[in-house]
Amino acid sequence: MIAAFDTDFVPIGKVAKTVGYKGAVLIETYDEYEKTWASLTKCLIKVQDIWAPFFIKSISAHAGLLEVLFEDLADDKAARVIIHQEIFVALDTISLDEDDPSIIDSEWVGFTISDSELGVLGMIVQVKELPGQDLALVEYNGKMVSIPLAEELMLHIDLDKKEVVLNLPLGLLDL
Numbered sequence: 001m002i003a004a005f006d007t008d009f010v011p012i013g014k015v016a017k018t019v020g021y022k023g024a025v026l027i028e029t030y031d032e033y034e035k036t037w038a039s040l041t042k043c044l045i046k047v048q049d050i051w052a053p054f055f056i057k058s059i060s061a062h063a064g065l066l067e068v069l070f071e072d073l074a075d076d077k078a079a080r081v082i083i084h085q086e087i088f089v090a091l092d093t094i095s096l097d098e099d100d101p102s103i104i105d106s107e108w109v110g111f112t113i114s115d116s117e118l119g120v121l122g123m124i125v126q127v128k129e130l131p132g133q134d135l136a137l138v139e140y141n142g143k144m145v146s147i148p149l150a151e152e153l154m155l156h157i158d159l160d161k162k163e164v165v166l167n168l169p170l171g172l173l174d175l
Contacts, residue, residue: 009044012029012043012087013027013037014030014086015082015086019067025068025082032137037066043056043089044087045082045086045087046086047082048081054070054087056068108124111136111162111163112163114164115168116168118168121147122138125138135149154166
């Protein structure tokens with residue numbers, strides 16, 4: 001979350017490298033946000049510790065990544081300043097890919113998740129099935145966070161009250 005803004009922002013990808021001489025960059029998209037990229041027109045990227053708005057001129061597929069050309073990056077030298085930076089968008093512009101086969105309907109949706117130290121974190125809005133574990137998507141402090149639904153983290157489950165109490169590793173919610 002970017003505290004200086006009225007709206008909360010979430011990272012949806014990371015700039016991998018420049019491509020070509022016109023200022024285009026290759027972006028590694030975060031899996032659950034692929035649908036968001038389809039209609040994206042603007043984003044925020046941290047440049048020298050200052051949040052800067054970037055307007056998208058074009059997006060195209062490029063060897064498993066996205067090739068993005070921003071309006072204000074005239075050449076590859078200008079684009080180098082955003083290499084390895086995360087790309088953020090407003091939470092209200094996020095479109096989770098509901099056709100993704102790894103996103104499942106679950107009996108967990110609607111459960112409240114609490115941490116033994118932090119208290120109530122939020123309600124599970126979606127569950128994503130990954131090899132070896134399921135992740136609960138929870139809105140926590142205005143941003144979507146993924147929380148592992150692993151047995152070794154669960155302290156208590158109340159099916160009647162639809163509550164799950166976890167003992168989360170320190171720093172998990174800061175990722």
